[in-house]
Amino acid sequence: MELLLHAITDVDARAADEDDTYQPGQVDLLPSSLKLSNEPGPPGAYYGTHTPLPEEGGRTALHVACEREDDDECARDIVRLLLSHRANPNLLWSGHSPLSLSIASGNDLVVKELLTQGADPNLSLTKGLGSALCVACDLTYEHQRSMDSKLALTE
Known part of the structure; x- marks a missing residue:
């Protein structure tokens, strides 16, 4: 991997798979449709200024490494490299950032590496995903970790 990285000029080169979907069946939801029983939702103080969504495109090598569900240590080493x-740890593919993909794949070693190396945990994701915290709480990925490790992750 290191030899390849020394040979390429763009570590963020993207695959031509920008139309592929990481999680089939996800529907784009507006934040207002997530409210329960016509509740007003969180107070305005919880919302920051509107920031534009990051560019979305095809998968990068970092996305692929963060999707790995086997050999957590090797995946972490590749992510570190x-x-x-x-x-760039803040590019989107299929609505996901590398951080949200590592959360969805259950690789906490990669999650820690990304956070210590500057991945934005508050990055707005697309396709109704919300943020990395929303992915951590999503029941779709519940099978990836125990309740204790899910609580530790959200903390």
Whole structure:
């Protein structure tokens, strides 16, 4: 991997799979449709200024490494190597950032590596995903970790 990284000029090169879906069946939801029983939702103080969504496109090598559900230590080492070559941890593919993909895949070693290397945990995701915290609480990915590790992750 390191030899390849020294040979390429763009560590954030994207695959031509921008139309692929990581999680089939996800529907775009407006934040207002997530309210229960016509409740007003969180107070305005919880909302920051509107920030534009990051560019979305095809998968990068970092996305692929963060999707791995096997050999957590190897995946972490690859992520560390990609980040040391200035891979952008805040690009989106299929609505997901590398951080949200590592949360969905259950690889807490990669989650920690991304957070210590500058991944934005508050990055707005697309396709109704919300943020990395929303992915951590999503029942779709519940099978990836125990309740204790899910609580530790959200903290």
